Amino acid sequence: MSDLYLSSLQIEAKSIPDQLKKNIPQRLLRWESFIFLLLVFVFILNSFASPYFLDAWNLSDATFNFTEKALIALPMAMLIIAREIDISVAAIIALVSVIMGMLAQAGFSVAVIVSAGILVGALCGLVNGWLVTAFNIPSIVVTIGTMSLFRGIGYVILGDGALREYPETFAYFGQGYVYWVFSFEFILFLIMSIVFYVLLHKTNFGRYTYAIGNNPVGAYYSGIRVNRHKLLLFVLVGAMSGVASVLLTSRLGSTRPSIATGWELSIITMVMLGGVSILGGRGTILGVVISAILIGLVTFGLGLLNIPGIVMTIIIGLMLISIVSLPVLIERFNRAHR
Secondary structure, eight states: OHHHHHHHHHHHHHHHHHHHHHHHHHHIIIIIHHHHHHHHHHHHHHHHHOTTTTOHHHHHHHHTTTHHHHHHHHHHHHHHHTTOOOSOHHHHHHHHHHHHHHHHHTTOOHHHHHHHHHHHHHHHHHHHHHHHHHHTOOHHHHHHHHHHHHHHHHHHHHTTOOBOOOOGGGGHHHHOEEETTEEHHHHHHHHHHHHHHHHHHSSHHHHHHHHHHHOHHHHHHTTOOHHHHHHHHHHHHHHHHHHHHHHHHHHHTSBOTTTTTTHHHHHHHHHHHTTOOTTSSOOOHHHHHHHHHHHHHHHHHHHHTTOOHHHHHHHHHHHHHHHHHHHHHHHHHHHHHO
């Protein structure tokens, strides 16, 4: 009897990625197409609202509003698809920045500073993943705790001070351009988008992510090492937070423990606006990419109109609430009509 039960779970778990693959075109016709049309609408609206919007260099500047956050949103999407979440990403950015600042003050090379930043980010992700998988604690609880822990360590090391003496070549990561108006940050975001698209939609790793998100028990009994897979996803999120910290610190030219405060809200909004279900098992990288660009254009357009930053935060919060509540309202509407 147990063998029959095990076989049924294996068949169910293995069929999940195939079902999702068949449903991808249908989902593209629904949510991704909707937010793409919304992106086009916002672009046209901004072009009429401000005469400076269509300038090539201004559009290039607009990419700085979202690329660093969007880089974290890519692995965050995979983590949420697997039914986990990381609220500590902004605190990881701050801690990594402080560590890089200390290394720069000590006279280390750019290669060492950047490598150490990414490694520290990955280690922070490893801590989050280990606490979640080893002790079976909800990830939202763990990462709320480590959010305070990581940023607190930054304040212990640096206090309210700032570090500004970085090597000259370090500025290229956050301020340099690869070609014409295309910044290094934006090109890196495009490359990483392709990498994560392939990882999620074209590899067994991505199929396992969907399987875990849809049926963790079925995934476990089908032979997927669920805890190890989740641990790797947390490490990916931490490492990409380290990359984002390199870019942000380079762009600002200084280190403070308070940098990236509140970024976790924007990153999660990007992921969910991209169609990733907070309940797991559903979402695409394409949706997250479109969502990131959309939010970047919205904030940039509001900035050109001299809208205060606090208003932008309110708008992002309202977008997040709308995204979470919309599927529930649609489901209730459908039930009422049925």
